[in-house]
Amino acid sequence: MGLFTELKDSISRATDRLFSEQEPKRIGIYGPPNAGKTTLANRIARDWTGDAVGAESHVPHETRRARRKEDVEIERNGKTVTIDIVDTPGVTTKVDYEEFTDEMDKEDAIRRSREATEGVAEAMHWLREDVDGVIYVLDSAEDPITQVNTMLIGIIESRELPVLIFANKIDLKESSVKRIEDAFPQHKTVPLSAKEGENMDEVYDNIAEYFG
Amino acid sequence: MPKATNADDSDAPDGVQIDLISGERMDGMATMEKIRMILDGVHDGNIVILEEGLTPDEESRLIEVTMAEISPDEFNGIEIETYPKSETRDSSLLGRIMGSDAGEAKLTVIGPANQIETLHKDETLISALVSRN
Numbered sequence A: 001m002g003l004f005t006e007l008k009d010s011i012s013r014a015t016d017r018l019f020s021e022q023e024p025k026r027i028g029i030y031g032p033p034n035a036g037k038t039t040l041a042n043r044i045a046r047d048w049t050g051d052a053v054g055a056e057s058h059v060p061h062e063t064r065r066a067r068r069k070e071d072v073e074i075e076r077n078g079k080t081v082t083i084d085i086v087d088t089p090g091v092t093t094k095v096d097y098e099e100f101t102d103e104m105d106k107e108d109a110i111r112r113s114r115e116a117t118e119g120v121a122e123a124m125h126w127l128r129e130d131v132d133g134v135i136y137v138l139d140s141a142e143d144p145i146t147q148v149n150t151m152l153i154g155i156i157e158s159r160e161l162p163v164l165i166f167a168n169k170i171d172l173k174e175s176s177v178k179r180i181e182d183a184f185p186q187h188k189t190v191p192l193s194a195k196e197g198e199n200m201d202e203v204y205d206n207i208a209e210y211f212g
Numbered sequence B: 001m002p003k004a005t006n007a008d009d010s011d012a013p014d015g016v017q018i019d020l021i022s023g024e025r026m027d028g029m030a031t032m033e034k035i036r037m038i039l040d041g042v043h044d045g046n047i048v049i050l051e052e053g054l055t056p057d058e059e060s061r062l063i064e065v066t067m068a069e070i071s072p073d074e075f076n077g078i079e080i081e082t083y084p085k086s087e088t089r090d091s092s093l094l095g096r097i098m099g100s101d102a103g104e105a106k107l108t109v110i111g112p113a114n115q116i117e118t119l120h121k122d123e124t125l126i127s128a129l130v131s132r133n
Helices: A003-020 A037-049 A108-130 A147-158 A177-184 A199-212 B023-027 B031-043 B057-069 B091-099
Strands: A027-030 A067-075 A079-089 A135-137 A163-168 A189-191 B018-021 B047-050 B076-080 B109-111 B116-121 B128-129
Touching: A003 A037, A027 A037, A027 A108, A027 A189, A027 A199, A037 A067, A037 A079, A037 A163, A037 A199, A067 A199, A108 B057, A108 B116, A135 A147, A135 A199, A147 B057, A147 B076, A163 A177, A163 A199, A177 A189, A189 A199, B031 B047, B031 B057, B031 B109, B057 B076, B076 B116, B076 B128, B109 B116, B109 B128
Parallel strands: A027 A079, A027 A135, A135 A163, A163 A189, B018 B047
Antiparallel strands: A067 A079, B047 B109, B076 B109, B116 B128
């Protein structure tokens, strides 16, 4: 892509954002598989609309299609922020159906892996075309410095999207929020447990501040 | 384009082919040409090393195309490793408009997920174990 085309696209994106300020922001929930993205999406949706977004599971790639919960109104400090939450499949560069064969038969495992690959491709496409901001969810009990995380954060930064990093699963004893803060010091990291509902006030304060 | 070794070809030499692709070779290529070249090499069981890496947009498209090509018992994806970004990144206005990685050289290693395993990575070294499957 040439310099002029890059410049034109950049100006166009900035203009689009300026004129769409009154529309609900589409906030994509991204991160690796099993970080707790759907648990968080459900927690937010249930807290503010009463409905869940999708099924949760310990099996990787439970979420195989991006799912959207529209018009989630979050009220903080007398102001209301409206967002559309887009829960996406965990991003990865590889999917092996044999990972699922302990939990299901081969045919179901192949179907699951095929759906997972379609979902990841769709999530990448949406990231380039269709989200206004990103909540990046990491399992704080796992090492955050992986190629997928570094690559995804780089892609998000290159698109100049506002991004909040959520250090999930702080209820686990192996959790280390500092490890995540040290890995991505250029971004705000918010600790939480989506499963236990821990620290959700700070989560909502930051969503309102970043995406309002 | 480097000659590919077909992993299924019984006449092929017993070994792992490594394609080291210069930045100069990548310069004139469109995004999809680069991705095709990388994935064709990886499908053949090769390890592809890019002297100057990919832009974030190209990385995003590489993941997307890789997902479309995964198939049971044949190809289960890629491993990709890149040196961490330099601390001295371009933060000028032009740099931000062009994307934060514009002009930043970073060596990238890409291989078949079932054959490559990263043993160690830091700012100056990527150490990978490649198995012959």
